[in-house]
Amino acid sequence: MNSAQPRIFVAGHRGLVGSAIVRVLQAQGLTNLVTRTRAELELTDQAQVRAFFESERVDQVYLAAAKVGGIHANHTYPAEFIYDNMMVQTNVVHEAWRSGVHQLLFLGSSCIYPRMAQQPIREESLMNGPLEPTNEPYAMAKIAGIKLCESYNRQYGTDYRSVMPTNLYGPGDNYHPQNSHVIPALIRRFHEAKLIGAEQVVIWGSGNAMREFLYVDDMAAASVYVMQLDHASYGANTAPMHSHLNVGTGADTTISELAKLIGKTVSFSGKIVFDTSKPDGTPRKLLDVSKLQSLGWSARMPLDVGLQHAYRAFLATNKLP
Numbered sequence: 001m002n003s004a005q006p007r008i009f010v011a012g013h014r015g016l017v018g019s020a021i022v023r024v025l026q027a028q029g030l031t032n033l034v035t036r037t038r039a040e041l042e043l044t045d046q047a048q049v050r051a052f053f054e055s056e057r058v059d060q061v062y063l064a065a066a067k068v069g070g071i072h073a074n075h076t077y078p079a080e081f082i083y084d085n086m087m088v089q090t091n092v093v094h095e096a097w098r099s100g101v102h103q104l105l106f107l108g109s110s111c112i113y114p115r116m117a118q119q120p121i122r123e124e125s126l127m128n129g130p131l132e133p134t135n136e137p138y139a140m141a142k143i144a145g146i147k148l149c150e151s152y153n154r155q156y157g158t159d160y161r162s163v164m165p166t167n168l169y170g171p172g173d174n175y176h177p178q179n180s181h182v183i184p185a186l187i188r189r190f191h192e193a194k195l196i197g198a199e200q201v202v203i204w205g206s207g208n209a210m211r212e213f214l215y216v217d218d219m220a221a222a223s224v225y226v227m228q229l230d231h232a233s234y235g236a237n238t239a240p241m242h243s244h245l246n247v248g249t250g251a252d253t254t255i256s257e258l259a260k261l262i263g264k265t266v267s268f269s270g271k272i273v274f275d276t277s278k279p280d281g282t283p284r285k286l287l288d289v290s291k292l293q294s295l296g297w298s299a300r301m302p303l304d305v306g307l308q309h310a311y312r313a314f315l316a317t318n319k320l321p
């Protein structure tokens with residue numbers, strides 16, 4: 001352990017984003033990383049989290065641990081999505097402050113914005129209208145997470161920052177057939193259809209919903225970039241009551257076009273059909289990423305190339321849920 005370096009706790013280090021953040025930090029030569037599996041540290045348990053921060057004395061926290069899932073999971077397990085996420089973020093933020101951690105990065109989600117927000121969605125649109133019903137509990141928890149960080153900054157002088165990722169994908173994703181997000185779900189479904197020679201693949205919803213997709217290594221790079229921004233730059237582009245920053249590509253696509261692209265990536269030649277008994281969710285949630293761009297960061301990975309990387313990562317996955 002290099003004592004000259006900050007001791008950095010990456011909560012959720014085995015997840016899609018957490019594992020990518022570890023890769024970025026290690027690539028920077030930052031090796032003083034602290035990680036705990038869920039079996040080692042249950043973040044919904046305040047006593048365990050308090051004991052951890054009292055014993056570990058970390059300097060920075062990346063809070064990439066959360067209860068996460070796609071539209072079906074959010075609609076099916078609303079109590080878990082609001083309870084787990086409220087407990088995890090409240091315990092980590094409070095115990096980090098209590099043990100003297102000055103810097104923390106909280107990961108929210110683009111679902112915090114009103115269902116019918118003006119597109120592209122600016123950070124100032126927060127709480128300007130009703131949320132999307134399919135993921136309202138999760139969104140409420142994430143909004144509370146932003147306000148938690150802002151409140152500790154205002155009262156205690158901490159430097160707890162918030163980033164709002166758009167939909168993410170890439171190596172280390174969750175491929176659960178029902179509870180995953182659309183890209184890993186369709187990569188798996190198209191691949192399995194190709195293997196059995198199926199004539200068609202069923203896509204949920206109308207296919208008309210639009211989504212923005214950011215490759216996870218870009219998200220991790222943005223997370224580290226925002227954490228390492230000097231305080232004046234971060235503060236100059238955010239306000240005490242709007243301290244969060246959108247992170248995305250600034251471009252979106254219909255689910256129908258995405259499905260065609262994934263079918264092409266997987267080399268599936270059958271038909272694509274739509275099950276309109278399944279919800280579309282928010283019609284569109286394209287983020288305005290101009291604030292982060294003005295701070296010097298932009299996404300790099302094009303969707304078609306990112307999907308090729310994601311498919312290769314899927315093929316290398318040795319255990320599917």
Ligand SMILES: NC(=O)C1=CN([C@@H]2O[C@H](COP(=O)(O)OP(=O)(O)OC[C@H]3O[C@@H](n4cnc5c(N)ncnc54)[C@H](OP(=O)(O)O)[C@@H]3O)[C@@H](O)[C@H]2O)C=CC1
Pocket residue numbers: 011012013014015016017018037038039041042043044063064065066067068084088107108109110165166167168169172173174181
């Ligand atoms: N994926 C996406 O499309 C998006 C993600 N985000 C946000 O990004 C962050 C990271 O998400 P992502 O990487 O996709 O999620 P993952 O589900 O891939 O990873 C979450 C990690 O957190 C851990 N974890 C969850 N609950 C607990 C708990 N109670 N105690 C300890 N560890 C826990 C999980 O451990 P275990 O596996 O053992 O349960 C897992 O390692 C989250 O805040 C999420 O809300 C925002 C927008 C989009």
Ligand SMILES: C[C@H]1O[C@H](OP(=O)(O)OP(=O)(O)OC[C@H]2O[C@@H](n3cnc4c(=O)[nH]c(N)nc43)[C@H](O)[C@@H]2O)[C@@H](O)[C@@H](O)C1=O
Pocket residue numbers: 068069070071072074109110111135138139166167168178179180181182183185186202203204205209211255278279280281282
């Ligand atoms: C990141 C984001 O993720 C969730 O919101 P979402 O963007 O609606 O997520 P999704 O990826 O599950 O769906 C995107 C679109 O894709 C369509 N779709 C088609 N076929 C499949 C399919 O097979 N699986 C899934 N999951 N979706 C499918 C689906 O009907 C929808 O129109 C919330 O966690 C939210 O809180 C959040 O933060």
